Amino acid sequence: MQRDAGLRGIFSSALPYALFQNLVGASRSRKWAVSHCLRLKGGEKLVDVGCGPGVLLDYLQPDIQYLGFDISRNYLETARHKYGARGLFLEGRARDFVQDDRFQRADHVYCSGLLHHLDDDEVLEVFRFAHTVLKPSGRFTAIEPCFLAHQGRFSHWLMRQDRGANVRYEDDWKRLACQVFPSSHTRVLTRLIRIPYIHIWIEGGRGSTRRTSNNPEST
Numbered sequence: 499m500q501r502d503a504g505l506r507g508i509f510s511s512a513l514p515y516a517l518f519q520n521l522v523g524a525s526r527s528r529k530w531a532v533s534h535c536l537r538l539k540g541g542e543k544l545v546d547v548g549c550g551p552g553v554l555l556d557y558l559q560p561d562i563q564y565l566g567f568d569i570s571r572n573y574l575e576t577a578r579h580k581y582g583a584r585g586l587f588l589e590g591r592a593r594d595f596v597q598d599d600r601f602q603r604a605d606h607v608y609c610s611g612l613l614h615h616l617d618d619d620e621v622l623e624v625f626r627f628a629h630t631v632l633k634p635s636g637r638f639t640a641i642e643p644c645f646l647a648h649q650g651r652f653s654h655w656l657m658r659q660d661r662g663a664n665v666r667y668e669d670d671w672k673r674l675a676c677q678v679f680p681s682s683h684t685r686v687l688t689r690l691i692r693i694p695y696i697h698i699w700i701e702g703g704r705g706s707t708r709r710t711s712n713n714p715e716s717t
């Protein structure tokens with residue numbers, strides 16, 4: 499569930515959202531995710547679930563076949579205006595596209611900052627969507643806020659103010675991911691952005707996935 503009441507509602511418009519993202523250093527984190535998590539070689543088909551205004555495209559090689567979808571018409575219009583034919587930006591949820599031919603045989607399904615807006619059933623729908631559309635060698639990656647068992651009080655409080663009402667603990671993320679991707683891996687990430695947030699990197703594949711242990715704190 500996305501909480502858009504009060505001040506949080508400002509971020510449903512693309513411009514304040516982009517300004518806030520710049521302020522917290524999201525550009526550095528996207529660059530890091532593209533090089534460490536996506537590890538694209540060129541020419542791949544990438545599906546961005548909950549693509550927002552499509553900003554990931556700023557960090558991708560021009561030959562990546564980019565397909566994004568989101569429930570926010572406002573963000574999608576911004577994406578279409580800014581990126582035009584560089585990507586396809588569709589309105590809907592995972593369940594709307596699971597049988598859509600355009601998404602099949604994807605090399606990568608990516609979501610960043612989406613799943614903590616969703617309840618468990620809808621998170622599983624996104625995982626199942628990814629599992630269905632990925633080619634056998636394809637990979638699923640998610641980067642989401644994650645509570646720690648022991649975490650600074652300010653950091654915990656700040657993360658509880660998030661627009662996404664379903665920030666989970668590491669075990670809960672793992673439990674969900676393993677239901678669809680039994681060999682998935684998770685990594686906890688600190689200092690991905692400038693404010694004291696903790697993230698989890700979830701990686702799954704239809705086959706086995708490569709283990710990596712990079713943390714942006716050390717780069």
Ligand SMILES: C[S@@+](CC[C@H](N)C(=O)[O-])C[C@H]1O[C@@H](n2cnc3c(N)ncnc32)[C@H](O)[C@@H]1O
Pocket residue numbers: 500547548549550551553567568569570573590591592609610611612615616620
């Ligand atoms: C924090 S934003 C992240 C946007 C983008 N991935 C990024 O990194 O900038 C979360 C996005 O998820 C979208 N969203 C929320 N629920 C969704 C759903 N059920 N299916 C698809 N998108 C959804 C919101 O509209 C919003 O664009």
